[in-house]
Amino acid sequence: MAYFESLDVGINVALDEIFNNQNLCKYLYYNEKDPSSQPTITNTTSLLLLNVFPLPKDPDAKESKKSYLNIYFMSAQPYQKNSGFKKTFLCFDIICHLDIWLINEGIRPLKISAEIDRMFNNQYYKDLSTNNMFFVDWSCNKYSDYFYGYHLTYALGQDSNTRC
Numbered sequence: 719m720a721y722f723e724s725l726d727v728g729i730n731v732a733l734d735e736i737f738n739n740q741n742l743c744k745y746l747y748y749n750e751k752d753p754s755s756q757p758t759i760t761n762t763t764s765l766l767l768l769n770v771f772p773l774p775k776d777p778d779a780k781e782s783k784k785s786y787l788n789i790y791f792m793s794a795q796p797y798q799k800n801s802g803f804k805k806t807f808l809c810f811d812i813i814c815h816l817d818i819w820l821i822n823e824g825i826r827p828l829k830i831s832a833e834i835d836r837m838f839n840n841q842y843y844k845d846l847s848t849n850n851m852f853f854v855d856w857s858c859n860k861y862s863d864y865f866y867g868y869h870l871t872y873a874l875g876q877d878s879n880t881r882c
Contacts, residue, residue: 737762786813813867847874
């Protein structure tokens with residue numbers, strides 16, 4: 719499989735992992751102060767393109783008081799002395815409306831960050847990376863006057879050899 723086609727597969731692996739994490743999906747879906755105590759989300763894939771986006775999407779208007787999770791590949795670099803493989807950067811944007819930042823358990827975007835880090839830091843997923851992924855960066859971002867959040871970056875290895 720060619721390098722860019724494998725990225726498509728990788729995003730789907732990451733999305734599957736996100737949708738299999740009920741706690742994370744509750745933090746994203748429920749705007750209440752106690753998202754963890756809310757009912758189980760039976761069809762977590764319904765969050766796709768509503769709360770979870772496989773692209774770097776900006777939040778909707780200020781009236782949309784909800785949480786977003788963007789998952790995408792930002793860039794890639796060849797490994798030194800081995801151009802057949804690339805270090806690829808998988809990014810997560812955790813974006814929450816200010817009115818729903820605080821929850822009974824603490825701070826919603828920090829809880830989401832922790833769930834993502836448990837799922838991806840130093841973890842290996844066969845169709846996502848040729849090695850264990852590792853944490854690279856975490857930063858706070860302002861997405862608009864009403865939406866703030868965090869940007870998480872993980873590095874992973876990818877086979878970039880093109881096969882005919």
